[in-house]
Amino acid sequence: MKSVSDYKEIIPKKKWFSTLVTRIFFFFIGIGMQTAYRIDPEVKKEVDSWPETFSFRMAVVGGPSMLMLKKGGAFQYLGEKEVFYADVEMWWKNITFAYLVMTGRISVPNAVYHNRQFVRGSLIYTMSIIRVINVVQTLLLPNFIARFYIKEVPKLTVKKLVNRAITYFNVGYGAIK
Amino acid sequence: MFFKKNVVIPEYYEFFNSVKIISGYKALETIPFELSRLGAKRPMIITDKGVAQAGLIKHVVDSFGGTDTVIGAIFDETPQDSSNVVVNQIADIYRAQKCDSIIAVGGGSAIDTAKGVNIVITEDTDDLLKFMGNYRLNKPMKPFVVIPTTAGTGSEVTMVAVIANPEKNVKMVFTSELLLPEIAVLDPRMTVSMPPKITAATGMDAFTHCVEAFIGTQKNPICDAFAAAAMELIRNNIITAVKDGGNKDVRLAMANAALMAGLAFSNSMVGIVHAVAHATGGVCHVPHGIANAVLLPHGLEFYLGKADKSPTTKENIESLLLHAAGPEKYVQTPPAERAAKSVAAIRDITGELKKLCGLPVRLSEAGVTEDKLETIAKTALNDGAISFSPVEVSFEDALGVLKAAY
Numbered sequence: 001m002k003s004v005s006d007y008k009e010i011i012p013k014k015k016w017f018s019t020l021v022t023r024i025f026f027f028f029i030g031i032g033m034q035t036a037y038r039i040d041p042e043v044k045k046e047v048d049s050w051p052e053t054f055s056f057r058m059a060v061v062g063g064p065s066m067l068m069l070k071k072g073g074a075f076q077y078l079g080e081k082e083v084f085y086a087d088v089e090m091w092w093k094n095i096t097f098a099y100l101v102m103t104g105r106i107s108v109p110n111a112v113y114h115n116r117q118f119v120r121g122s123l124i125y126t127m128s129i130i131r132v133i134n135v136v137q138t139l140l141l142p143n144f145i146a147r148f149y150i151k152e153v154p155k156l157t158v159k160k161l162v163n164r165a166i167t168y169f170n171v172g173y174g175a176i177k
Numbered sequence: 178m179f180f181k182k183n184v185v186i187p188e189y190y191e192f193f194n195s196v197k198i199i200s201g202y203k204a205l206e207t208i209p210f211e212l213s214r215l216g217a218k219r220p221m222i223i224t225d226k227g228v229a230q231a232g233l234i235k236h237v238v239d240s241f242g243g244t245d246t247v248i249g250a251i252f253d254e255t256p257q258d259s260s261n262v263v264v265n266q267i268a269d270i271y272r273a274q275k276c277d278s279i280i281a282v283g284g285g286s287a288i289d290t291a292k293g294v295n296i297v298i299t300e301d302t303d304d305l306l307k308f309m310g311n312y313r314l315n316k317p318m319k320p321f322v323v324i325p326t327t328a329g330t331g332s333e334v335t336m337v338a339v340i341a342n343p344e345k346n347v348k349m350v351f352t353s354e355l356l357l358p359e360i361a362v363l364d365p366r367m368t369v370s371m372p373p374k375i376t377a378a379t380g381m382d383a384f385t386h387c388v389e390a391f392i393g394t395q396k397n398p399i400c401d402a403f404a405a406a407a408m409e410l411i412r413n414n415i416i417t418a419v420k421d422g423g424n425k426d427v428r429l430a431m432a433n434a435a436l437m438a439g440l441a442f443s444n445s446m447v448g449i450v451h452a453v454a455h456a457t458g459g460v461c462h463v464p465h466g467i468a469n470a471v472l473l474p475h476g477l478e479f480y481l482g483k484a485d486k487s488p489t490t491k492e493n494i495e496s497l498l499l500h501a502a503g504p505e506k507y508v509q510t511p512p513a514e515r516a517a518k519s520v521a522a523i524r525d526i527t528g529e530l531k532k533l534c535g536l537p538v539r540l541s542e543a544g545v546t547e548d549k550l551e552t553i554a555k556t557a558l559n560d561g562a563i564s565f566s567p568v569e570v571s572f573e574d575a576l577g578v579l580k581a582a583y
Contacts, residue, residue, distance in 0.1 A: 088310075112564060113394040113446075114189040121310040123350055123561040130564060152486070152569035 018099035019063055022092075023080070025102040026058060026066035028171055030077035032136040033068055035170040037075035039163050043135050046128045047075050050087075056129055057086035063095045077174075088121035088129055104148040108137075139167045190397035192444045193354060196334045200363040200433055202425070205240040208280070208322055211360050212246060215320040217278035219249040221271050223291040224282040228326050229253035231370045237282055237324065249276035255287045260341040261305045261349070264293035271298055278320035281358075282367070284379075285330040285465070288323055292338035292356050295319055305349060306342060314353040321358040326367045328418075328431035329379025329466050331386055331439020333361035348459065350561075363432040365425035373419045373534035378466030380415040380431055381527065381536070383407065385454075385469035386438035388523070390445035391500070392480070392493035394565050397445065404441040408500035410434035415526065419533050446565040449557075450476035453578055456556035461545045467537055470527050474520045475582040479574065480567065481516055487567040494519050501526075540583045550579045 036043040050070055059065030067078040067086065092098035097116040100106045111117055119126045137149045138160070146153045154160070199207055212220060224234060234251060241248060252267050271279075271294060279298075281291030295318045296308055308314055323333040338351045371379070387404040390396070414430045421427065453476070454468035477494055484491040495515035499507040502522035510518050530536040537543040545553075554575035557563060563570050 109394070109564075114187070115191040115395070116189065118312060119310075120312040123310060123352075124559045126311075127559045127561065127564065150569075 015095050015099075018095045021102050022060060022095060022098045023064040025098075026064060026080075027174070028140055029058065029133065029136060030066045030068060030079070031171045031174040032140050032167055033132060034075055034077045035167045036132065036136050036139055036163075039166055040135055040139070043132050046132050049128060050125060054125070055083065055086040055088075056125075057083065057089045058091075059089065060092040060095050060098045063092075063098070086121070088119065088125050090117060090119050090126075090129070092117045101149075104145065108133075108149045109151050136167075139164050140171075187395075187397050190395065192397060192399045194334055194357070194440055194444070195354070195359075196357055197360045198334075198363070198436065199360060200429065200436075202365065202429075204362050204364040205236055205324065205366070208237075208324075208360070208362060209241050209244040209246040212278055212320060212322065215278065215359055217320040218246050219274075219276050220246070220278040220280045220320075220322070221249045221267075221274065221276035221294075222251040222253075222280045222282060223255060223267060223287055223294060224251070224253045225255040225257075225284075225287050226253055228283045228287070231326075233326055233367055233370070234282060236364070236366050237280065249274040255283065255290045257286055258341050259286050259290040259293070260343050261293070262343070264290060264297055264305060264340060265303050267294045268297040268303070278322070280322045280324065282324045282326060284325070284327040285332050288325070288330070288332040289338040289340060291321065291323070292351065293340045295321055295356070296338075296351065305340060305351075306345065309349040309351060311352045314351070314355045316355070318355050322360045322362065323358040324362045324364065324367055325432065325435070327371060327375065327379040328368055328428070328435040329382035331383065331435050331442065333358060333363075334436055334439040335443040337443070361436060363429065363436060365429040365432065368428045368432055369423055369425060371422060371428075373422060374536060375466075376418050376422060376431075377415070377530040377534050377536040378464055378470060379435070380411055380418065380466075381470035381473070381530070382466035383431075383435040383438040384411045384415075384523075384526070385450055385473045386442040386447065387411070387434075388473060388477070388497060388501070389447040389450055390438070390441035391497060392477075392490055392567075393442075393445045393448055394567050395445045396493065400441040400445040403437040404445070405500045407434040407437035407441065409503075410437075412501065412503065412526070416529060416533070419530060447562045448476070448566040449479060449563065449570055449575070449578065452557045452560035452562040452566070452570070453553065453575055455560050455562065456553045456575075457540065457543075457545060457579075459556055460549055460553045461543075463540075463543045463545060467543050468540075470530075471537055471540055471543060472578065472582050474523050474527070475578050477520050477523070478581065479578050481520070483568045484516075486569075490567045491516055498522060540579065545583065547583060550576060550583060554579055 054070040056068040067081045101111050134150045143153050281288045299316050299318045325333050336356045340349050387408045390400050391404040410430045411434045414427045417427045418431050450472050457463045457468040480490045497519040498515045527538050557575045
């Protein structure tokens, strides 16, 4: 029989690849939201309906996160900034769940239905944020991929293509910066 | 996982409910023991005037006879739409009377108010607003017992409370597993005095919970079992409960059905019917049960109209016929007609209830005016339930459902 000292602490391995993919996706979503506020009237209307100072955080429990702040007429992506409180927080329960969603293997609506994520904060603002994220996903992703992420993909228009190009440029610029 | 559809067992689901359920004749008499088990000896009763005037509190007080438990206070002035002001007022009484637990006796309003009081006492605050929303609560609550006096809301087993804040003009929604009571007590004495129209409306509220849980996006085998059993109980008992309110067997069956419907929908979630019904209640003050009863068939028809986008929902509505109309009707109906017959079966029940007690079957009969429909549709889009709809719901979709129900 083993003695007490034979029992060692076990440190689970880091899921560095899943974490990296999720971090990149958070960066895309963050810059995408910031850009969409400037160029998409639907997103602007939603964000303008939130209180003057409003923060939104998307995070993985024990993993990466992203913070958005609405303040002084701007909607800014603040990166992986640690905060004690955000008005609405959208949490993935595990990095694996976030990774499966980010790689399109579980759609965002399904992740919600499965309770693989949870929201902390006002439900009314959450609904508005979900609508914003849906628009951002249609800006970031080609329609044939976007259908894995949202329930109904809107028709592609010239305006949408232009906005998508602006979003890609901003994401690229943000990455270099 | 990729492209997987139409699975019988969901690839993933969660189910949670920690409430001890006590159901039956003289069930109230077990409360003193259950409280002592939780270390409580001085409960506060929270109820409303209607419940007190119906003499129902006497049954609860009598159940403590011959025990060493003392009732710290009885608050019987909970209004229909409770507010943070009332919650703080009750909390002051709770503290002054040195109570150690809460018993809610009533419908959704009394139960939600008691949940609010529990937050204020546990968090030692007078500002509920700080705790509004999902998962903002962290501390274990005071021992909490719920005795429903209606058979509909299922609030005795749900983790949600809605309390108004008149100063800020918002309806504060609180969601946390910590809000669940320790014990739910179903005693037929508590529902026998319910008037026929309220019996019908609350019964249809419970039926709507079952239907939306059964066809919803978080549908799972455990919720299905509760929803199916509850639908059968409601189908077999709702008409008798309305006709013969004093029948305790029927009342107990309906109370159990409402509780099981609560267990089902609080885990499976609801959809467009509830989103639009919440908005209808908020804008036009239509009682929730009536709004659900009116909107349920139209919500199902909306889903059937979008069957190409969510064929699974259509299949679920087809299966619904077994529970909404019974096995005989189900086997006699060709598969292609089952979805439409499910809707028709629900209309048969509401039509019968309309004849018996005047339950509205159209929004116009429930006091909604046509000029309010757009506001209701807009409000419905901000309701949390809409995100659990199997298909995307636009403003036009919500308005279409409302117009059809008008």
